[in-house]
Each structure stands twice: as C-alpha cells, then as structure tokens.
Amino acid sequence: MPREIALGGAFAPGLLVWFVISVGLLLLIDTVIGRFGLYRFVWHPALFRLALMVCIFGSIALLLY
Structure with a gap:
C-alpha cells in the first residue's frame, strides 16, 4: 500500500482508504447493534x-x- 494517494492532483494519506473501509464496517456493525436493541x-x-x-x-x- 502506498504511503500517499493522488486524488485530483492533491496527495492524501494511504490510510485514507483503510479509514473509509473502517467507516463502512462501523456502519454495518452499528446497524446490527441497533437492530437487535443492544444500545x-x-x-x-x-x-x-x-x-x-x-x-x-x-x-x-x-x-x-
């Protein structure tokens, strides 16, 4: 995984990809927790x-x- 990713000519950190994936996982887990009423x-x-x-x-x- 590269340390930097070019997005429209601007450099963004490589961890941005993993952050977006972790937000998706959070939304999935949050939906499951909310649906079962565990909050x-x-x-x-x-x-x-x-x-x-x-x-x-x-x-x-x-x-x-």
Whole structure:
C-alpha cells in the first residue's frame, strides 16, 4: 500500500482508504447493534460508537501497516 494517494492532483494519506473501509464496517456493525436493541445496555451510545470506530480503524491500521 502506498504511503500517499493522488486524488485530483492533491496527495492524501494511504490510510485514507483503510479509514473509509473502517467507516463502512462501523456502519454495518452499528446497524446490527441497533437492530437487535443492544444500545440499551450502553451508557452513552455516541461515545460507544466513537470507541468502536477507534478500535476498528486501529486494528486495521496495525494489521496492515
């Protein structure tokens, strides 16, 4: 994976691709959690979503870089 990607003449970090993939995974997991009503066991759903996003992106970045 290259360190930089050219997007319309501007350079973007290579981790941008993995970030977009992790956002997609977050949306999928968030839909499943919401559909089964598991957010009632979570104290602060927005904070839980942020922590889940950090965990997903961090694990993808550490595995691939």
